[in-house]
Amino acid sequence: MSSKLELQYEKEYSSSCASIGLLANPIVSFSSMMGTSTMSMGSSVDLDTNTGSLSNFSFGLSFSNEDSVATLTLSDKGDGSRPILTGTGYHAVKSLTNTFVGAEASYTFLTKKSTFVVGTEHALDPLTTVKYRVNSLGIASSLIQYKLFPSLRFTLSTEADTRAPVESATYGFLLSVGPDHKMVKGPGLYSDIGKKARDLLYRDYQADHKFTITTYSPTGVAITSSGTKKGEVFLADVNTQLKRNNITTDFKVDTYSNSKVHILAYCHTGFWVKAHKKACFCMFKYLFTTITVDEAAPGLKAILSFKVPDQNSGKLEVQYLHDYAGICASTGLTANPIVNFSGVVGTNIGAFGTDVSFDTKTGNFTKYNAGLSYSNADLIAALTLNDKGDTLNASYYHIVKPLTNTYVGAEVNRCFSTNENTFTVGTQHSLDPLTTVKARVNNFGRASALIQHEWRPKSLFTLSGEVDTKALDKSAKFGLALALKP
Structure with a gap:
């Protein structure tokens, strides 16, 4: 029997871990670290209660910056008979091509022997990675890994003694399949009902021009700037995201401009705006702030959001996920708020849920929806009743070939008040691991397609x-999106 009880405790500048085997004479282990993300030190001890002696003892130091990590550890069996000193170094040479180098050196005081290993990794292209290492004994190893499809990888490795390379050479290969779509545990939230089909049919399709760039500061702050051109109107926003433990804070600033206005305007940011010899009107709209606390308790997430200068925009939302239920409740932070509640019960195979909103000012329900879903390894079907029972929506999502990310989906929408039906079908396929194509068409004759690389x-x-x-004489609509991340 190998049962064990372990406790972990973490603070900003220290962490501790203690464990004990659930046996008559257990081994008790304790380890602790103190320091910062730049430099830290720690120790680890194992006590064998059967013999009353230390079975292991180690002490270590680490130092890291933006692109390098160095460590030094001293380990021993506890009785001083076999102390080993080990030093490691890791350096990111070029993150764009995933080029890294590393080294490890160890010295055993009892035998007075030392070993040394150096290695490197480099991405030849986004699909191919090579690695190489050699040690002080002359044993050299190398491998090449190629991504055949998004979830299929082929690895070929070899190892040889450089003093007798032909006689000692050994080879190995590995074909690994990792499906991208796994059955999740629990029914999820109400917003997850039919989400796979919606993403397949509508996500990434657009008729505008959009540019997004994301940068990261040395402290881990993510800054995302985006601009969207809708006809003659240009919309821009800047989003700053800060993460600290389980708390994520987002700040988003929206601006608006119109290139048809031929006057020189003074922006709220304090600058005169002028572009291409024509005046441009620029206006600050809102500052959105969102604070998210993940795992405030097991399965619980809390979200606080508001926007400035709108004093009535405050909102508090709580989400709870369980193996057999998903609950989301939110309320506006005003005197007479709108309260929203949605809940789902079931499993990852079948689930039923409802979504309602209540206006405390008027005493009326502003929304009540209901939905159910069924899913297995390769398909998801959903049925929802929306708009106070006026709209019936059915969707279907099917995984045709996971290795090439080939999916098909369909959605049927029936509006009882207008007797109008909408039917949309779509598909997605990966031409290669880096290029995806999508297409869709509805019963009104509108056909859309996209390619993403x-x-x-x-x-x-x-x-x-x-x-x-149905009107080919009209000009087609085209959209362009470019997203850059380091």
Whole structure:
């Protein structure tokens, strides 16, 4: 029997871990660290209660900055018979190509022997990675890994003794399959009902021009700037995200400009704005602030949001996820708020939920919806009744081929008050691990398509278009999106 009880405690500048085996004469372990993200020190001890002696003892130091990590550890069996001193170094040479180097040196005082290992890793392209290492004994190893499809990787490795490379060479290969879509535990939230089909049919399609760039500061602050051109109107926003433990704070500033206004305007930011020899009207709209606390308690998330200068925009939201339920409740922070509640019960296979909103000022329900979903390994079906029972929506999502991210989906929408039906079908397929195409068409004859290419890790270029097949004489709509991340 190998049962063990372990306790972990973390603070801003220290952490501790204690464990004990659930046996008659257990081994008791204790480790602790103190310091910062730049420099820290710690120790670890194991006590064998059966013999009353230390079975292991180690002490270590670490130092790190933006692109390097160095460590030094001294470990021993506890009786001083086999002390070993180990030093390691890791350096990020070029993050854009995932080029890293590392080294490890160890010295055993009892045998007075030392070993040394150096290695490197480099991405030849976004699909191919090579690694190499060699030690002081002359044993050299290398591997190449190629991403055949988004969830299929092929790895070929070799190892040889450089003193007799032909006779000692060994080879190995590995074909690994990791499906991107896994059955999640629990029914999720009400907003998750039908979400897969909605994302397949509507996500990334657009008729505007959008540019987004994200940068990260050395302290981990993420700054995202985006601009969207809708005809002659340009919308821009800057989002700053700070993360500290389980608390995430987002600040978002929206601005608005119109290039048709031919007057020189003084912006709220304190600058005169002028572009291409024509005056541009620029206006600060809102400052959005969102504070999210993850795991405030097991399964619980709290979200506080508000925008300045709107004094009636405050909102508090609480989400709770359980193996057999998902609950979301929110209320406006005003004298007469709108209270919203949604709940789902069931499992990751079948679930039923409802979503209601109540206006405390008028005493009326402003929204009441209901929905149910069914899912298995390769399909998800959902049925929802929305708009106070006026709209019935059914959706279907099917995984055709996981290795190439090939999916199909459909959505049927029935409005009882207007007797209008809307039917949309769509599909997605990965041409290669970096390029994805999507297409959709509805019963009104509107056909859309897009192609999205990941030209470098996390940076996407998307080109989309839409045409009315019943009015081909009208010009098609085109959209362009460019997202840059380091």
